[in-house]
């Protein structure tokens with residue numbers, strides 16, 4: 001059976017600052033998806049990571065289906081009403097438009113979708129990150145899909161020996177989707193050269209070169225490009241199919257033990273290490289650290305199993321301790337150097353005004 005996974009997330013308000021949504025908010029979103037999705041959605045799952053609510057839906061309508069996107073938008077709109085009633089912080093934060101028009105992409109929410117013919121067994125992972133942006137997945141998915149040091153399957157499994165195709169987007173370009181398609185392993189250095197710049201070039205999709213099947217889909221929204229100002233970070237989600245022609249679950253998870261530095265953290269303006277967390281985790285220290293959750297599912301005829309919370313394991317407690325230490329270490333230097341993002345990444349914030357005023361006070365010294 002050919003099915004579509006639509007994974008859509010938004011921050012529509014949270015308790016105690018940018019920490020976590022209320023139970024009433026989660027219940028409302030879940031209830032709207034179930035009520036309004038009858039006859040359209042086969043199955044769904046609603047959860048949160050930090051202050052972002054993510055809706056996972058299965059259906060047969062393909063990617064960019066207006067009805068499916070509208071359903072998510074309506075659920076977030078109804079949730080926003082609850083958030084306002086409860087006095088939640090940032091009610092409707094990620095909804096940049098009040099009425100739906102065609103596609104929820106570009107209206108604020110993050111969207112990751114994929115359509116495929118279900119395999120006899122169909123395991124996949126749903127990642128959701130908070131206090132960071134889509135480039136956060138560049139390193140882990142580069143390592144999981146192109147580097148045998150992390151993905152031993154690239155040398156052990158004949159089904160993966162042809163490698164993977166990467167669709168990479170230039171998210172600085174705002175006139176349209178500026179894309180490049182590169183193949184691992186032969187374009188490896190080109191892929192690496194682009195992906196090192198986590199703020200500009202982000203992976204959108206990855207395909208198996210053995211079968212052409214979709215393996216990965218990542219949300220690539222940059223809210224500031226839509227809103228023209230800072231409206232919160234573009235907390236990204238991702239879908240990843242695993243096993244068979246794709247890396248094993250553990251090979252996809254392995255790079256997340258690095259706790260690599262990503263953009264985000266407090267006010268979306270700092271660098272911090274990405275911490276793998278259990279499902280429905282809040283943020284805390286310095287509005288962070290940047291966090292990522294991951295749920296494993298299997299799907300049959302569009303019906304989802306219950307989720308497996310893959311970062312809920314003693315191994316990841318050890319990783320979280322190490323990531324906390326990295327967070328401590330970079331926070332000790334406050335706003336200096338790489339602890340805070342470069343000016344180009346802050347240009348939509350208040351610092352622009354300050355720099356304009358200071359600019360007028362500069363003078364060129366005479367006589368030298």
Ligand code: 13P
Pocket residue numbers: 243248249250
């Ligand atoms: P099993 O033999 O448990 O299926 O494991 C295969 C595999 O892919 C392990 O990474």
Ligand code: 13P
Pocket residue numbers: 011018050051090093130131231232233234235265266267268287
């Ligand atoms: P969110 O993007 O998660 O709402 O966080 C915004 C922020 O400014 C945190 O300090």
Ligand code: MG
Pocket residue numbers: 011014017018051090093232
């Ligand atoms: Mg928020």
Ligand code: MG
Pocket residue numbers: 011050051052130131235
């Ligand atoms: Mg958030």
